[in-house]
Amino acid sequence: MSTGADRRSRRDACDGRRGQAHTLEGIIAGLLVLSSIVFALQVTAVTPLSASTSSQHIQNQQRAATAGVLASAAESGALERTALYWDESGPSFHDTGPRGRYASAPPTEFGTLLEETFDRRGIAYNVYVTFAIPGDDQRRIQMVYQGAPSDSAVRVSHTVTLTDDAALRAADGTPTTTNVSETDSFYAPDVSQTGLYNVLSVEVVVWRI
Template sequence: MVSDRGQVHTLEAIVAGLLLTSSIVFALQMTAVTPLSASTSSQHIENQQEASAAGVLAMAARNDSLRETVLYWNSTESRFHGATVNGFYTRKLPTDLGRKLQQTFGDRGIAYNVYVAYYKSGRPQRKPILYRGEPTDNAVSAGKTVVIANDTRLLTENMTRGSRVNSSNFYADKNGDGPVFDVVRVEVVVWRI
């Protein structure tokens, strides 16, 4: 009696090899990642946006327009000068930081929000300075800190020095007994429209 087991095992091995090869080919076709595929190009664009926002903030810190934006506070109305009744701007930020952000992102289909983070009554707070909507999932952010000394003065609507900053006329509280009133952080959140 002659056995066909050897032929069956050979046939099984060939079929298994074909299945394995075809599944590998199928998987490679479905998961091809190139430099121009959506995931990597999207990440590249987000990295560029984050670097641009960080660059604008660094330039604003250097020329003191970051501090100017933080101190452009109307203490009698408890909101930024010329802001909406909600306390923030919705179209443009009327400081040099706002002009730089508009030049960098305005005509490129990129939206951005600007926030200031600070402490009030010992609790961290985050207030919008410029709010243009809810960021998408691909939003990126960059931030820069601003030190506010005790002798710092708020800015008036025409950008001149006004009253001295204190806990009753400013959104942030005095932080400790030293020469520093508070340290706030300005954050820019950027996303594609």
């Protein structure tokens, strides 16, 4: 038969186990709350940085691709031939329509490089040609225009030096019998009394659609 002392002992032991259980539950709950706070802080701190890093990486890739296209076109002569792809009767680049500019890649070797590099990847681009005019000033015309660039657009340019004997190109890309120094319809004027005609800067602006 249990005595009063035994019952008190069992009750104290039971209360002790309950107290330990409550204490353990409190510790686990505290750890869960702490873990949630740490996770929330990590998400808040990392997400903007990750997005910025990703955006910068994309811009670096686009810049490298654009520089590669321009360098390759310049080395092969395609960039100069495109700059000379001019219709005297326009006067404008060949087959550009009333606006005098292309809405997509021009039908030249340089245009093919642009199309293969950017069109198939959903990247828009504009192409501008800047040239010197008398009075130490410059002017710019549009060769390709696909819209207003985004804030994250990348700009890369490459120079093309034209001499007086540089021949304009026909619609099929072949050289004509007209040199730039022999016509008044070409967009860039002769700014030198020497054999140098003008120095052009072909700029390509790219951005993801």
